[in-house]
Amino acid sequence: MAVPIIELREISKAFPGVQALDRVSFEVREGEVHALLGENGAGKSTLIKILTGAHQPDSGTILLRGQPITIPDTRQGLKLGIAAIYQELSLYPDLTVAENIFMGHQPSNRFGMVDWRQMQQRARALLHELDADDLDVTRPVRGLSVGNQQRVEIAKALSHDARILIMDEPTAALTQHDVERLFEIVRRLRARGVAIIYITHRLEEVFLLADRVTVLRDGRVVGTTLEVSQTNQAELVKMMVGRTLDTLFPKDPAIPGEVVLEVRNLSYGRTTRNVSFTLRRGEIVGLAGLVGAGRSELAQVLFGITPAQSGTILVEGKEVRIRNPREAMALGIAYVPEDRKLQGLLLPMSVRENTTLAVLRQLLRYGFVDHHAESRLTQEYVDRLQIRTPSLMQQVANLSGGNQQKVVLAKWLAAKPRVLILDEPTRGIDVGAKAEIHRLMNALAHQGMAILMISSELPEVMGMSDRILVMRQGSIVAELDRQSASQEAVIAAAMGASELHLV
Amino acid sequence: MTSKTSSAVTFLPSRLQSMLRTQEGVLLVLLVVIVVALSLLSDRFLTVNNLLNQTRLLTETALLALPMTLIIISGGIDLSVGSMLAWSAVMLGFSWQLLGLPLPLAVLVCLLTGVVGGAINGLLIAYVRVPPLIATLATLAIYRGFSFGISQARSARGFPEEFAFWGQGQIGPFPTQFVILAALIVAAHLLLSRTGFGRWVYAIGNNELAARYSGIPVERVKFTLYTLSGLMAGLAAFIFTSRVTTTRADAATGLELDVIAAVVLGGTSIFGGSGSIIGTVLGLVIITLLRNGLLLTGVKGDATFMVIGIVLILAVLVNNLVRRR
Ligand SMILES: Nc1ncnc2c1ncn2[C@@H]1O[C@H](COP(=O)(O)OP(=O)(O)OP(=O)(O)O)[C@@H](O)[C@H]1O
Ligand SMILES: [Mg+2]
Numbered sequence: 001m002a003v004p005i006i007e008l009r010e011i012s013k014a015f016p017g018v019q020a021l022d023r024v025s026f027e028v029r030e031g032e033v034h035a036l037l038g039e040n041g042a043g044k045s046t047l048i049k050i051l052t053g054a055h056q057p058d059s060g061t062i063l064l065r066g067q068p069i070t071i072p073d074t075r076q077g078l079k080l081g082i083a084a085i086y087q088e089l090s091l092y093p094d095l096t097v098a099e100n101i102f103m104g105h106q107p108s109n110r111f112g113m114v115d116w117r118q119m120q121q122r123a124r125a126l127l128h129e130l131d132a133d134d135l136d137v138t139r140p141v142r143g144l145s146v147g148n149q150q151r152v153e154i155a156k157a158l159s160h161d162a163r164i165l166i167m168d169e170p171t172a173a174l175t176q177h178d179v180e181r182l183f184e185i186v187r188r189l190r191a192r193g194v195a196i197i198y199i200t201h202r203l204e205e206v207f208l209l210a211d212r213v214t215v216l217r218d219g220r221v222v223g224t225t226l227e228v229s230q231t232n233q234a235e236l237v238k239m240m241v242g243r244t245l246d247t248l249f250p251k252d253p254a255i256p257g258e259v260v261l262e263v264r265n266l267s268y269g270r271t272t273r274n275v276s277f278t279l280r281r282g283e284i285v286g287l288a289g290l291v292g293a294g295r296s297e298l299a300q301v302l303f304g305i306t307p308a309q310s311g312t313i314l315v316e317g318k319e320v321r322i323r324n325p326r327e328a329m330a331l332g333i334a335y336v337p338e339d340r341k342l343q344g345l346l347l348p349m350s351v352r353e354n355t356t357l358a359v360l361r362q363l364l365r366y367g368f369v370d371h372h373a374e375s376r377l378t379q380e381y382v383d384r385l386q387i388r389t390p391s392l393m394q395q396v397a398n399l400s401g402g403n404q405q406k407v408v409l410a411k412w413l414a415a416k417p418r419v420l421i422l423d424e425p426t427r428g429i430d431v432g433a434k435a436e437i438h439r440l441m442n443a444l445a446h447q448g449m450a451i452l453m454i455s456s457e458l459p460e461v462m463g464m465s466d467r468i469l470v471m472r473q474g475s476i477v478a479e480l481d482r483q484s485a486s487q488e489a490v491i492a493a494a495m496g497a498s499e500l501h502l503v
Numbered sequence: 504m505t506s507k508t509s510s511a512v513t514f515l516p517s518r519l520q521s522m523l524r525t526q527e528g529v530l531l532v533l534l535v536v537i538v539v540a541l542s543l544l545s546d547r548f549l550t551v552n553n554l555l556n557q558t559r560l561l562t563e564t565a566l567l568a569l570p571m572t573l574i575i576i577s578g579g580i581d582l583s584v585g586s587m588l589a590w591s592a593v594m595l596g597f598s599w600q601l602l603g604l605p606l607p608l609a610v611l612v613c614l615l616t617g618v619v620g621g622a623i624n625g626l627l628i629a630y631v632r633v634p635p636l637i638a639t640l641a642t643l644a645i646y647r648g649f650s651f652g653i654s655q656a657r658s659a660r661g662f663p664e665e666f667a668f669w670g671q672g673q674i675g676p677f678p679t680q681f682v683i684l685a686a687l688i689v690a691a692h693l694l695l696s697r698t699g700f701g702r703w704v705y706a707i708g709n710n711e712l713a714a715r716y717s718g719i720p721v722e723r724v725k726f727t728l729y730t731l732s733g734l735m736a737g738l739a740a741f742i743f744t745s746r747v748t749t750t751r752a753d754a755a756t757g758l759e760l761d762v763i764a765a766v767v768l769g770g771t772s773i774f775g776g777s778g779s780i781i782g783t784v785l786g787l788v789i790i791t792l793l794r795n796g797l798l799l800t801g802v803k804g805d806a807t808f809m810v811i812g813i814v815l816i817l818a819v820l821v822n823n824l825v826r827r828r
Contacts, residue, residue, distance in 0.1 A: 305716065329718045343716045346709040348776055357706060357717045364699045411717065 003066045005030050005195045006051070006082070006164055011060035013046055015398065017390025020046040022219040023060070028164065028195045033186060035206045035228070036199045038216035039240055039430040040402025041388035044199045045087060047216070048166045051197075052084045053077035075104075083157035084166040087401045087428070088341060089149050093142035098123035100141055101156045126155040130185050145291065147178030154185060165189060166197040169401070171205065172428045175291045175456060183209055201402070201430050203233050215239040241432035252442055253482065254466045257281030259317070260450045261333075261419050263302070266311035271297035273474040275311070279419060284441060284451040286465030288458070289494050294474040295454045296338050299421045303335040304328040315419075329358065332418035336408055336425055338454075344408040347397040351389050352378045354396050355410045381410035384440070386433060401428045409437065413444075420444065423454045438464055458487055470494050526770025529821050530785040533814075537789060541796030548796050555678060559670070559746065561791045562680040563588070563755070565784070566739040567762045569691040570732035572783045575766055576695070577725065578708040578775030579628065579635035581732045585758035586646035587620040589751075591740035593650045596659025596750030606666060613744075614737035620646055621733015625726035643759070650752035660749040670746025680742045687735075692780040700724070708775030764811070765790055768818045789814065 004027035013021040021043045028034045038044050049055040051062070053071035061068050064080060071077045091100045098116075099106075101123045109115040123137040132151045141149060150170060157165055167186075171179045186209060190196060198210060206213055206228060215222040215236065222239045261279040266272055271294045279285055287295050300306050302313070304322040313320055315331045322328045328335070337343035346354055355378040356363055363373050378392050385406045389399055396407055405428050412420065422441075426434045441464065445451055455461050461468060468485050470478040470493040478493035542549035567584045574581050594616040599609035620642065627638040672679045695701040703724050706714040715721050744750050769786030771778025790811055797807045 303716075325716060325718045326720060335716070337716055342710075343712055346706055346713055348709055349705065353702065353705075357702075357714075357719070360699045360702060367698045367700070368693075369697060369699055369702060 004028055004063075005065060007063040007066075008047075008051075009061045009063065011047070011050060011057045011062070013043075013050060013055060013057050017394070019219050021050070021057070024216070024219070024221055026214045026221060026225055028197055030163070030195050031190055031193045032211040033190055033196045033198050033209050034225075035210035035213040036197055036216065037201075037203070037206065037213060037236060037240055040406070040428075040433055041400040042216040042240075042430075043219040044216055045168055045400060048084055048168055048197065048199070051077070051164070051166060052082055078160045078162075081161060081163035082166070083160050083162035083164070085150065085153045085157060085168065085170055087168040087172070089146070089153060091141045091149055091152060094140055096138050096140055097127075097135060097144075097152050098137040100152055101126060101137075101159050103156070105160070122159070123155065126158050127151065129158065129188075130154060131181070131188075145175075145178070146173045147175065147181065150174070150178070150182065151185075158189075162194065164195045164197070166199075168199045169201065169428055170198075171200060171202060173424075176458070201428065201434075203236055203431065206236065207233070217242065237431055240430065251438070251464055252446075254283040254445055256283040256466065257448060260315065261302075262314040262317075264312045264314075266298075266301060266308050266313065268297070268301045268306050268309050271474050272301050272308070275474075275476055277469055277476060277479070279450045279452060281418075281448045281450055282445050283466040284445050284453060284464055286461040286468040287452060287454045287471060288461050288468055288490050289471035291456065293471040293494065295471050296423055297474070298471070299335055299423055299452070299454060302328065302421060303333060305335075329415065329417075333421065334358070334412040334415050334417035334419070335421045336412045336423060338423040338427075340404055340408050344411075345396050345404060348395055350393045351382065351387065351396055351399070351407055352392040354407050355381055355414060358411050358415045377414060378410075381414055384413075385410055386436065402430055402433065405429055406433065413440075417449065419450045419452070421452045421454070424456065425453065426455075426457070426460065458490065461490070462487060472496055526818075526821075527779065527782050527785060530769065530782065530789065530818065533818070534785060534789055534792075537792055537796070541792065541800065545796065545799040548799050553795070553799075555676070555681070557791050557795050558681040558684070559678045560795075561787055562678075562684045563739040563743050564758065564761050564765065564791075565684055565787050566687065566735045566742070567732070567758065568765045568783050568787055569687060569780065570728065570735050571762050572691070572766050572769070572771055572778055572780055573695060573701075573704050574635075574728050574732060575763075575771050575773060576708045576775055576778045577704045577728055578711065579725065579728070580639065580763070581624060581635070581729060582639040582759050583620065583624060583642040583646055584732060584736050584762055585755040586643045586650065587617055587733055587736035588740045588743065588755040588758065589650040589753065590620060590646040590653075591616040591737040592744050592750040592754055593654045593659075593752055595740060595744055597653050599662075600659045606663065610741050613741050614734065617733040617735070617737020617740065618730060619733070620736065621730040622726070624733065625729035628729060629722040629725035647752075647756075650754075654750070654752040656752060658749045658751045662745070662748055666745055667748065668745070670742050670744070670748075680746075683738075683742070688780060688784055695780055700727075704728070705776065708777075761790065764815055768815050770818075786818075 007027040009025050010023045011021055012023055024047060036044050036047070046055060050057050053074045053076055062071065063069070069080065071080065092103065098120045102119050106114045107118045107122065120137050127133060127135050127137065130151050135148055135151065141152060144152070170182060174182060186196060200206065210228050212225050213228055213231065213236065214225045217240060257280055259278045259280050264276045266275040275298055289295050301308050302322065304324045304327055307323045313322060320331055322331065341347065352374055356374050360369065363370050363377070375392055382389065382392065387406045387410065388403050396404055399407065409425065426437055429437065441451055453464060462485065466482050468480045468490060469476050470480070470490055472494055480489060538549065547553060571581060571584065591613045595609050595613035598604045598612040599606055604612065624639055624642055627633045628635050669679055674682045695704065703714065703719050706719055707721055707724060711721060743754065765786040766783050767773055768789065769778065769782030771782060793811055793814060794807050797810060
């Protein structure tokens with residue numbers, strides 16, 4: 001067998017209070033897609049940061065084509081042909097596509113000035129390889145869809161002539177269509193002999209894409225690397241969480257109560273058009289649609305971030321005005337936003353300060369924060385959501401992606417809302433914790449909470465909703481109940497019947 | 504857990520080590536070094552009298568630095584504090600001498616002038632959404648213009664003797680304004696570090712959007728901060744007038760620089776999100792002592808400015824090193 005292109009031997013890495021990696025060994029070959037699985041906080045992102053040179057291991061060796069190497073920083077990592085597309089995309093929004101691709105190594109002319117013409121040509125060529133000719137290399141990255149931004153990131157990696165490409169949860173924020181395009185790109189790169197390390201929480205992707213799979217748990221490799229053809233989903237889940245999960249979507253049908261929220265002809269700009277629907281106590285309503293259909297925008301109107309320009313909102317039968325999030329919260333509405341970094345978290349602040357932010361008023365005594373009550377409340381949600389953190393005072397920035405998402409959830413569950421709007425609630429969350437969150441949603445619905453769930457994961461929408469609303473171009477175009485809904489029906493409604501022929 | 508990374512300070516006891524990882528710790532060490540050095544250079548430096556006297560000079564800057572700390576943590580800045588001070592002081596002199604108001608009322612006018620100046624800043628920044636740098640740069644000029652316009656470049660003087668109590672008198676062994684300042688430092692520290700309002704200030708500085716999405720009344724918090732800054736400028740104007748017994752339109756010109764330097768030296772991030780009152784107080788003390796001590800040792804005034812500039816840059820460098828660890 002050929003020498004693996006990269007091999008890790010007994011790599012360990014500790015952060016204060018956490019052994020993130022504990023003697024991890026594994027190898028990747030040329031032309032293979034190697035999946036890396038594990039629960040939130042298992043150490044996946046840390047491992048790849050060591051490979052790219054962003055972190056230094058405490059001990060252990062890295063071998064590139066059999067030679068021991070050290071990777072002091074990411075620049076050196078790139079020189080060695082190791083590139084990564086991180087969980088969080090990291091482009092400069094105001095620079096153009098071409099500038100982003102060649103950031104740090106712009107082609108220059110004889111006079112040492114940037115050779116714009118050459119840069120654009122090469123950028124175009126790289127995007128052509130990714131079958132993304134439609135992307136204009138001279139436009140700024142701001143405003144590009146997530147899928148397109150990701151293609152820019154991949155082109156950036158390829159511009160360094162990467163032989164080892166690491167992808168950390170690349171599909172977490174992609175639409176179905178973009179996911180398929182991404183798979184196509186990954187297969188193409190594999191055929192060219194690139195070694196790909198692929199991290200994901202969506203197990204089905206492992207079977208669609210990967211050749212081999214390694215599972216991490218608590219910073220250690222579980223068992224050995226497996227051939228994908230020799231394993232199955234249940235076994236992988238068992239390796240990840242240490243037990244079997246019976247059902248993926250533990251849904252009990254709701255016993256809907258009276259209407260808590262009713263909206264009529266709600267409009268805001270071009271993104272929310274004449275939206276009407278009702279939400280009852282005890283039910284989970286899925287809000288489906290393509291990215292850009294106006295689902296998050298509708299949520300933001302309901303939560304008072306962009307107050308409605310026309311239409312009426314009734315809460316428990318009474319007409320109300322919602323002009324800002326505070327008014328929405330006072331009415332018992334909570335919104336778990338889509339982008340945790342931008343809209344959800346105070347990254348440099350602690351788990352405790354983040355968890356209690358929305359309910360701080362209830363924890364005040366004479367204006368002073370009652371730290372005991374604060375810790376008690378935070379601990380309760382850390383336990384309930386199994387947030388993995390060495391202490392309540394840990395900076396949220398140091399938590400793994402999935403655990404950060406759980407902190408945002410905790411913040412809004414602590415507010416004990418009557419109406420809970422969830423925008424992609426399980427993005428980046430591992431299978432075990434996902435089932436846990438779904439169970440929690442059920443329990444909350446049982447206690448009478450009304451839940452509006454936005455999700456781009458169709459199986460989640462189908463599995464968890466009592467009713468499904470489908471949005472397209474700012475309007476609700478279909479309402480399907482649990483019995484009659486099928487994936488096809490939802491997709492058809494989301495795309496619009498006329499466009500359906502094209503697919 | 505053991506970490507293999509070695510650091511240059513491993514020979515120090517661990518308590519000291521962890522203290523050296525904070526800006527406050529670094530400043531404390533710096534302060535000790537400065538005090539020791541200056542007391543070796545001049546025997547007039549380390550005397551109770553001299554040090555207490557210094558607090559008189561420090562008070563006006565300190566009163567402005569307290570709200571400035573909160574404002575910078577929230578991601579803003581207030582450049583107009585010096586002008587607000589001058590405007591308030593001129594209003595004091597004007598309403599007492601020209602309008603003939605009783606002195607206590609004139610003091611109230613002085614405080615209110617600060618509040619109005621601060622509230623205007625607050626309105627512009629929180630509700631009209633003018634960037635703080637631009638809004639307060641504009642009002643820096645405008646308020647200074649008011650001062651000259653109202654005073655007609657004349658200074659009020661001849662205040663009654665009792666009035667001197669606030670800026671020149673004593674409570675027990677302490678200068679009056681030192682007692683007032685001490686109380687306000689404690690209050691500001693508690694406000695920032697213990698109250699819900701303080702938590703909001705940090706939240707806004709770290710991620711204004713997330714703060715908004717969490718139902719924090721961002722506009723109201725900002726408005727309050729700038730108004731508070733105005734109120735403190737009014738109070739500083741009052742104490743200043745009592746200390747120098749005259750009101751002049753060009754008072755406190757450039758004071759905003761001292762104030763901001765002290766806050767930043769104290770470890771408050773100029774980008775917002777982190778900082779503390781304790782740090783600011785240490786920053787103030789260092790700047791004041793350095794200025795005084797160098798003067799006593801015979802260093803010329805211009806050179807003092809340079810030394811302070813260098814200390815500021817060094818402190819920020821050390822701070823960056825500390826954070827990177
Ligand atoms: N810079 C850091 N400082 C302190 N702790 C850290 C740091 N980075 C990661 N950790 C901790 O190391 C552990 C592993 O984190 P890592 O990000 O590698 O998890 P992950 O497997 O990528 O999880 P996820 O699926 O949620 O993204 C976590 O407990 C995390 O809190
Ligand atoms: Mg991760």
